[in-house]
Amino acid sequence: MKKILVIEDNAMVIKSLQFKLTKDGYNVIIAPDGREAMKLLQDGEYDLILTDLNLPFVTGNELIAYVKENLPTVPIIVLSTSTQESIIMDAFNMGVEDFITKPFSPNELSLRVRRLLS
């Protein structure tokens, strides 16, 4: 079973992602903040990372930089409320695979996840 790390601080979004992605047949691990995510990343292996950018403790950008340096094969999808061009471009420049803006369509998200994992 493919393992997805979801880094997100909005409780409602966490619940829904967990529900939807579990239904889709993935093993979903949750990190509610950047620090927790760092710990999980150091201890475990993941097939995909789904992360917010505005996170407590460690920012999304720092996290992306860490993953791209240490786990270059793991694809990252950013899920963020930012629609600002500069922020989206920064993320792609750092090497993220996909950028989804909130509010998001769960069906679309599930499709994008499947595409990256196939």
Add this chain to the structure above:
Amino acid sequence: MGITFDDIANIASWLFLVYGILICLGYLFSAIFSIFEIRDYKRSNNYRDEIALLQASELPPVSILAPAYNEGLNIVENVRSLLTINYPSFEIVIINDGSKDDTMQRLIDEYDLEKQDYLFHYFIKTKTIRGVYKSKNTAFKNLLVIDKENGGKADALNTGINVCSHDIICCIDVDCILEYDAMLKLIKPFLNDRKKVIASGGVIRVANSCVIEDGRILEVRLPEKFVARVQVIEYFRAFLMGRMAWSRVDGLLLISGAFGMFDKQIAIEAGGYNHNTVGEDMELLVRMRRMMREKNIPYKVGFVPDPLCWTEVPQSWEILKRQRNRWTRGTAETLLLHKKMIFNPKYGVLGLLSTPFWLFFEWMAPLIEFSGTVFFIFLLWFGLISWKFFFTFLFVVYAFAVLFSITALFFEEYSFQQYKKPKYIFKLIGTAFLEPIVYHPFVMWAAVRGNWDLIIGKKSWGEMTRTGLSNSSKK
């Protein structure tokens, strides 16, 4: 001469009584105004999650100015938590005020800093800047560190104002702990007013004994030490009853030095922070307001009732004494500098309400209380009043003090309810009963000493300013 000693005693008694009644009325009104303000604020909270929208919006960029003096121990962590502030566009400006420890070196090492040829101008006269540093690492691209010669907190902040690049500045104590959405909330007054907003401030809370990790409050706890616990109640009174009411009549004279936002241009025009006073935070706001009024430009000072910033308050009596001594001098100096405003109808609410209030109930209160106590003991000594009168009168004062604190506790309970555990509320009630006996005489005495120092010790100024830098957030 027809005036006897008895007559003087009589007149004085009546004066003290009138003063007491005025204080009670003042408190009553501030309580009433506050409760309306809190209620309206609670009601305006919608279903909508504004924070998410604001994160994604183009808000005016803010320069966050944090002076640091001998902060080597914690500076790296403090800067790290500042860098994770939740705001779409900001720069962090750390001003190293000629620290004698390794503050600067630690910053250079940790954040990969490099000296820059930075374009700046001394809009406000300050001590010399030794260098402006930026990070080579793009992850810290919004960090700016200024290394300057020592000149005190006001001078450091002015240096930050000179060098920083955005039009709105946010002055904070480097060691204070911000709520996750503090900046997004503090900017709102600047955006949502039809008048020019020159400054905005939020509510400061006591961080002692709270569980703090990586610059965030994980759990709000009541301070274990009595001294700090009393200050929790003091802050409730000051913010939930005092500031809240003043903000309703737009009469705020003080935005905490620990966390406040200002319009940079107005601050520069007003002349920046005054380094000749220990009450630089209050003095600047008063000067800015005065300037706007004299120029006849409609303006406003914003206030956000949410707790936004947590700060460590003095845990030891000795440091508390120094802090209160300083606050008194700050208040007195500010009022003296702007004595023209007091009772001056030209300044509206500020002239007729705020400054007289500060004069009589903030600056003079400890003095009047002190002389009143001495006077009554004197009367008692000469047998001019009875023990019964003396003690029953003492009880009245005590009961009123307790009632006032309990009301503040009630406001907290009604509004934000930060102290979740039931045992905390009982501890706070107990503290409210003890405060007038154990704590109040002490701070009153510290304030009296402050006035004394003001009269005799002009020379000790600079020294006090400098040593006070690390811990001079005013309530």
Add this chain to the structure above:
Amino acid sequence: MAVIYSIDLQWIFGYLPDDIPFVIKVNIMMTIIFFVFAIFFVGFIVLLRLYKIFRNRKKEEQRLLLEDLLNSYLFDEDFDKERELKKFKDEHLNKSLEIKIAIKEILLFHSNIKGESAIQLRELFLRWKLDEFCKKQLADRAWYSKSRALFSLSEMLIKVDLEKIKPLLNHKQDEVRQQAQLYFIKLAEDNPLEFLDHIDKPLTLWEEIFIEDALKNEYHGPMPDYSNWLHSLQNSVVEFAIRMIAKFNQFENISELLPLLDHPSEEVRREAIRSLSALEHQEIIDLLISKFETETNLVKKTILDAIKHLGGYNDLLMLKDKMQDNEWDLKIKYYSIAQDFLPEKKQSIYTQYEKEKALLL
């Protein structure tokens, strides 16, 4: 209060011995009154605390139930919609608090989710007849009920008689006004900004942020022609329209923006410069250079920004001698833009600035 006062007076005075002087009687009485109030508040605090604990527990229970239900409803294909939803309505949507939490939770889901799932949420809102509750709230006299109702109805795209909403555009409470504005945008099929003609107070930046967001994310009709509001009597509306022309790339309105460079309001002129710059209208460079000297300090700053964005080093040079000796904020901007244009000469430009400083000070 008066009753308590008189009762206390009687009670205490009755029990106090007659030989106690009046002042002391008053003192004792005041002490007791203050203490009674203090104890009264202590009691109140405790009750309030108990009430809040109880209420929060109920809220949390209801919220968790809803969270599970909504997730199953949206993402679980085996979920028996008819039965489960009816069951929930019968069992958990009777009290006002329960309904309010349901509305809040659906709105929360709705704010994070779009697409098919969002439509399902709106269907659920109607199925549970939550719209009726909101319409009642809208008629409520309390402003906070009105503003919440407006928000819920607009999010769920529920139509009500617009004549009822129109007066709320000029309601005395900011929150109501703002929600009324957003209602008009979210439910408009076309011309979403028609309401701008009916507001009698200037827009604040705060309101503009929300209007822009609603236009971008929640309005789905044809984009309005923002030039319609360039001559509004409200400067704030003019500024907003200018900004939106750039945000929505309405190049066809460039010719309408140009005359605004001479508008009497400083803020309007700045906004026009910013928008023309964002629309990459290079032709304004010469015009801006010619206006520079007579402009205000703030507009000058905006012009420098525009040159940075649209022009080159030679354009910038034209402004060098047009700054006043004491306009240091402009000079700093000028030199740092020069550094951006000529990164290889960064050092020498810095020295140039330092020289100028030494010369003038």
